[in-house]
Amino acid sequence: MSLRHLRCFFAVAQTGSFTLAAQQLFKTQSSLTATIKQLEDLAGVQLFDRTTRRVELTKDALWFKEVAGRILRDFDNAVSDLQAVSRSERGHIKIAVAPSMMPHVLAPALVAFRRSYPEVAISVHDEGSDKIERSILEGTTDFGLSTPLNNFPDLDYTPVLADPFGAVYPKDHPLARHKGKLTWADLRHHEYVGLTKDTGIGALIYRFPELRLDDQGSEYDHASSTTSLYALLKLGSRITVLPSLAAHTGQMTEFEFRELHEPRIEREICLITRHLRSFSPTTRRILEILMKTIREMDSIYGARILNSEDGLKPSRRNAVSEKEPRSLPPQEHPGVRRHTLG
Incomplete structure (x- = not known):
């Protein structure tokens, strides 16, 4: 038993006529009659009482009409929804x-x-x-x-x-008076706030210990996001390191950003x-x-x-240089x- 059987049954049940149902389904009347006969054989019951003027549902088939109609509506709606998704009309x-x-x-x-x-x-x-x-x-x-x-x-x-890393600091910080290119070495004598290792930016910095930003001999402030990083920078006199797009997002735009060199590193x-x-x-x-x-x-x-x-x-x-910026690769x-x- 298939949807084809249900469509033929429902069309005859709705119209009360094999002729009208065949026209509706674009089938020949003989083909429709054969399909209904096959459905009755599969179901083991007679579904229609046929007279010279009209085709009527048997008592056994009255309830089946509602079930068949619901199944066909659900199926057609599901196919319509699926086609709408494929056209991005919903989803x-x-x-x-x-x-x-x-x-x-x-x-x-x-x-x-x-x-x-x-x-x-x-x-x-x-x-x-x-x-x-x-x-x-x-x-x-x-x-x-x-x-x-x-x-x-x-x-x-x-x-x-890829965006370059740079120093982020308050506008009145001593680094604001630094002349020429700003290097990683220039940051070592300033109070540093870092992002934690479970952040993408923080993990990248930790993979380059030669940058020595955390080499201060004691614990230093950490933040788990740029939101909390902003709060720590507002304490004053502190600096951090961020990629340029992160430094130019939201509240961080309140601070100065200067690209770092020797080496020039990209996220x-x-x-x-x-x-x-x-x-x-x-x-x-x-x-x-x-x-x-x-x-x-x-x-x-x-x-x-x-x-x-x-x-x-x-x-x-594979190399760090001023001419060829280094993309900090994740650990493979x-x-x-x-x-x-x-």
Whole structure:
């Protein structure tokens, strides 16, 4: 027994005529009659009493008409909904991003997406790198934009942006009077506030002990986010180190930012997705708009777009120099995939 049988039965039950039902279904009357006979054989009961003027439902078939109608409506509605999702006329996209990606990258991409697909619901969460990666791994988020932290083998990381690190300090700090290029060595004699190791930015700094920002012989202040970092910087006379996009986001714009040299170091932002997970048509459309937005970005606060004429490619750098900025790579794990966006 199939939906074909139910459609034929319901059409005859509704019209009370094999002739009208056949026309409605674009079938020959003989074909429709054969299908109804087959359904009666499968069910083991007679479904219609046939007279010369009208076809009527038997007592055994009266209740079945309501059931068949409900099944057909549910099926047709489900197919309609599925087609609407494929056209992005409805659906739900869940995105997790580093806070610094919100105003500079995601917001303009969402404006363009909503303009074309106004009926799609969008959920956005600004989280730290660890939570972003885990939410994608657990399937509660469709994709993320962040600095890689855990490098889970089941996730794919596609580099899309790199922005340089710099010093962040109050406008009346002694560093504001520093002439010429600011180097990492220039920071060593100032009170430093760092981000914790479980943040993407903090983890990157900790992987380069030669920078010696924490070599002060005692404990120093830590923050778990740029929000709490702002509060510590407001205590005065303190400095921190952030990538340029993070330093030009939200409350952090209250402070001065100067790019650091010797070495010049960049943070790498990746599009993070679940490995082997198929994108829904809606997710694929928003990703296409997101990547188009990134490619068309003017240079914002020294950020560099990691793309080329043949697509986005991972940044592979093995030396630190003034001519070739260093992208701080996440610690690689066996099996970690670094991808271009195809």
